[in-house]
Amino acid sequence: MCFFGNFDRLHFFLPQCYKGNMKNFFKSIALCLSAIVAGATYADSVPKNAGGTCTNLAKEQLREARNLLSSLKAPAEEYFWGTGKWASIEELSGFGYKTAGKYTANIISSDFDFFFQATMKTLKEGVEPAVAGKTIRLFYNRKTQDWKLGRGAPNGVSQQCLLSSVPVIEFICETMGLLGGLKAPAEEYFSSMGKWGSVEELGGKIAGKYTANIISGDFFFQGTLKTVEEGVNPLVAGKTIRLTYNSNAMLWQYSAGEPNGVPSNVLPSTCR
Known part of the structure; x- marks a missing residue:
């Protein structure tokens, strides 16, 4: 454990406390200093707006994923009403529909819940912190034949960022x-x-x-x-x-x- 106290008196008290065991004392100090340095290094490495502000660039990047999802609406409906089943991403991509992009890592399909879900790429791949690695989902309601855009799961994008990306x-x-x-x-x-x-x-x-x-x-x-x-x-x-x-x-x-x-x-x- 690291202690922070009156350093003016440290030279007197510490030798008394660690009498006969100064080796362990200096080892503890070294570990504390290493932890402090590591913590400072980590803090410097975290983007200042990580997971926070949905910048205009973040909205633009998220808009790409939205557009990719939206492009699947017509073929998915046609496939569903023609075959009676929900189309897989492999089937749709086989018809030439894009399932990834500059900022979008991939799109998956769920034939149980009738939705498509897009996952954004990572920080290292140039995506803004507010949306990096996040997911958005496009649901299809078979009864009303309506589509609804929402947060994905897990790691869904923030609701405010999602709505801000819609023109x-x-x-x-x-x-x-x-x-x-x-x-x-x-x-x-x-x-x-x-x-x-x-x-x-x-x-x-x-x-x-x-x-x-x-x-x-x-x-x-x-x-x-x-x-x-x-x-x-x-x-x-x-x-x-x-x-x-x-x-x-x-x-x-x-x-x-x-x-x-x-x-x-x-x-x-x-x-x-």
């Missing part, structure tokens, strides 16, 4: 699409009834995969995105988007909602 436009465009679907019925309702209709009166969809709700105001509709916990990118989670109607010019315009509007720099003029 913001994916979340925003869903909400904009739901708002846009109200344009025609709103104009028709206003023309025939002479007043602005509510979302319920117009029969519009009031929520979505990433959209918490849509409300109606004075010649506008406003959608609120879901939270980070519900799978939305932190940059726009809980934010609002507004679609306003100019009854004089008969024109519609998207903008940041009020309160808590989405950042104007991420709001596209249109969605494909």
Whole structure:
């Protein structure tokens, strides 16, 4: 054990304590010093943001794995509905689909749980600490025929890093699409009834995969995105988007909602 005390008095007390056994004393000191040096060396070798900040580069690297997984959706569905079984990675790669990349070590398939899982490469292979060696998983729901991206197991990537790697436009465009679907019925309702209709009166969809709700105001509709916990990118989670109607010019315009509007720099003029 290493002791740290009053070194001014060390020269007096230690010889008394280790009288007749000074060899063991100096051996203990040597071991302590070795441990201190080893600890300092290890601390210097650990990346400063190891396992921490999900940098822009980390998001970009994780996006590669996401794209590789997404490319397997169509062939996996076609294979499943054609053969009645889940495709293995070997079968899909045999058709020319990539199962590894610059930052992605490999992709595995599970025919029991119906998912594909990608594992990121290591720090030594140039991958950022926040995602190095981490896993992400793409699930397939046979009943709803929907896909869901999530953390892998074991060693799943952090939820925040995973969501941050998804382009913001994916979340925003869903909400904009739901708002846009109200344009025609709103104009028709206003023309025939002479007043602005509510979302319920117009029969519009009031929520979505990433959209918490849509409300109606004075010649506008406003959608609120879901939270980070519900799978939305932190940059726009809980934010609002507004679609306003100019009854004089008969024109519609998207903008940041009020309160808590989405950042104007991420709001596209249109969605494909």
